[in-house]
Amino acid sequence: xxxxxxxxxxxxxxxxxxxxxxxxxxxxxxxxxxxxxxxxxxxxxxxxxxxxxxxxxxxxxxxxxxxxxxxxxxxxxxxxxxxxxxxxxxxxxxxxxxxxxxxxxxxxxxxxxxxxxxxxxxxxxxxxxxxxxxxxxxxxxxxxxxxxx
Amino acid sequence: xxxxxxxxxxxxxxxxxxxxxxxxxxxxxxxxxxxxxxxxxxxxxxxxxxxxxxxxxxxxxxxxxxxxxxxxxxxxxxxxxxxxxxxxxxxxxxxxxxxxxxxxxxxxxxxxxxxxxxxxxxxxxxxxxxxxxxxxxxxxxxxxxxxxxxxxxxxxxxxxxxxxxxxxxxxxxxxxxxxxxxxxxxxxxxxxxxxxxxxxxxxxxxxxxxxxxxxxxxxxxxxxxxxxxxxxxxxxxxxxxxxxxxxxxx
Numbered sequence: 001x002x003x004x005x006x007x008x009x010x011x012x013x014x015x016x017x018x019x020x021x022x023x024x025x026x027x028x029x030x031x032x033x034x035x036x037x038x039x040x041x042x043x044x045x046x047x048x049x050x051x052x053x054x055x056x057x058x059x060x061x062x063x064x065x066x067x068x069x070x071x072x073x074x075x076x077x078x079x080x081x082x083x084x085x086x087x088x089x090x091x092x093x094x095x096x097x098x099x100x101x102x103x104x105x106x107x108x109x110x111x112x113x114x115x116x117x118x119x120x121x122x123x124x125x126x127x128x129x130x131x132x133x134x135x136x137x138x139x140x141x142x143x144x145x146x147x148x149x
Numbered sequence: 150x151x152x153x154x155x156x157x158x159x160x161x162x163x164x165x166x167x168x169x170x171x172x173x174x175x176x177x178x179x180x181x182x183x184x185x186x187x188x189x190x191x192x193x194x195x196x197x198x199x200x201x202x203x204x205x206x207x208x209x210x211x212x213x214x215x216x217x218x219x220x221x222x223x224x225x226x227x228x229x230x231x232x233x234x235x236x237x238x239x240x241x242x243x244x245x246x247x248x249x250x251x252x253x254x255x256x257x258x259x260x261x262x263x264x265x266x267x268x269x270x271x272x273x274x275x276x277x278x279x280x281x282x283x284x285x286x287x288x289x290x291x292x293x294x295x296x297x298x299x300x301x302x303x304x305x306x307x308x309x310x311x312x313x314x315x316x317x318x319x320x321x322x323x324x325x326x327x328x329x330x331x332x333x334x335x336x337x338x339x340x341x342x343x344x345x346x347x348x349x350x351x352x353x354x355x356x357x358x359x360x361x362x363x364x365x366x367x368x369x370x371x372x373x374x375x376x377x378x379x380x381x382x383x384x385x386x387x388x389x390x391x392x393x394x395x396x397x398x399x
Contacts, residue, residue, distance in 0.1 A: 062328065063327050063328045064327065073329075074326075074328045074329040075326075075328070076325075076326055076327050076328055077325045077326045078322050078325050078326075078327060109313070109317050109321070109322075111310070111311040111312050111313065112312065119307075119309070119310060119312055120306060120307060120308050120309075120312075120366075121306075121308045121309060121366045121367045122308075122309055122310050122365065122366065122367070123309065123310070123361075123362070123365050123366055123367050123368070124367070125365075126309075126310040126365045129310075131310055131311070
């Protein structure tokens with residue numbers, strides 16, 4: 001019994017932790033199409049990153065992307081499939097594409113996950129906060145970098 | 150069967166490129182399309198019947214007439230929904246819901262039903278159903294021109310924390326999957342619609358509020374000038390397509 005609900009509870013706690021730092025944008029240095037340094041020097045965790053990617057409240061990446069996980073139903077197809085993205089892009093390239101894809105392509109459809117400026121009509125519940133905090137970004141970078149096939 | 154599906158997918162890609170606009174029903178699953186076409190099984194018809202009863206009933210104790218008292222049988226409403234939203238004599242842009250509310254307060258001396266009330270949804274569905282199959286033909290000249298321009302502007306405005314415009318989904322990504330949905334041209338011709346997710350009938354503005362929330366943008370109030378302008382813009386985009394209301398949606 002305990003074992004059965006332990007996993008969701010742990011997951012919920014991790015997410016709570018991850019969201020705790022989500023309220024501000026941290027400074028970063030973009031060079032070319034990369035951000036080489038991890039945000040705040042944090043190290044990412046691929047397992048937590050996978051949870052952020054699948055979470056419908058936070059990352060919700062699967063509305064637009066597919067990942068190599070057959071247990072996830074209803075994956076999106078607006079953005080490129082993320083299988084093998086860890087081979088196509090370096091960690092630094094992935095980081096910039098999450099933080100603000102418009103720095104790579106001004107017409108990008110993909111939302112900027114760690115930016116608050118230049119947005120219009122943001123709902124009060126989300127005003128002045130990035131979609132993902134620095135730790136969440138690093139976790140997602142670690143997860144995507146691990147997608148090598 | 151397979152070849153048919155492939156051909157269909159192919160046509161979709163071609164027409165999406167050609168920039169023409171296909172009816173919402175073209176995006177429905179075969180099951181939902183059959184259901185939408187069959188009033189005997191369409192749950193939205195409960196609202197239509199309720200609305201027809203309200204059409205015939207005078208407001209209690211008011212000494213005023215029923216809708217039918219001024220307009221006659223509801224069959225006379227044929228074609229009306231295809232012309233809405235429309236600019237009223239006083240310059241206000243009214244959709245069918247707001248037109249009904251005006252009749253209710255000004256002609257029947259009754260209190261407004263309230264946007265998204267079951268009564269207003271029922272009457273709207275009953276009136277819209279009388280235009281089923283008729284081509285949308287809204288006026289966008291004269292005083293409507295400025296409202297249309299407002300709608301066009303809002304349609305292409307990137308909004309919300311996710312920074313997306315209506316256009317980016319409903320023009321640039323039509324036919325693609327967004328989670329469980331296939332993105333359509335985002336037209337209003339099926340509304341009020343019975344949505345399985347709502348377990349009931351809801352208005353176009355309720356659907357628009359869902360899209361606003363989806364991009365984490367401020368949800369405008371029901372009947373707001375912004376959603377009315379968007380509704381007119383969508384109707385102009387749907388010009389010539391059939392009214393599908395009451396639609397059936399996921």
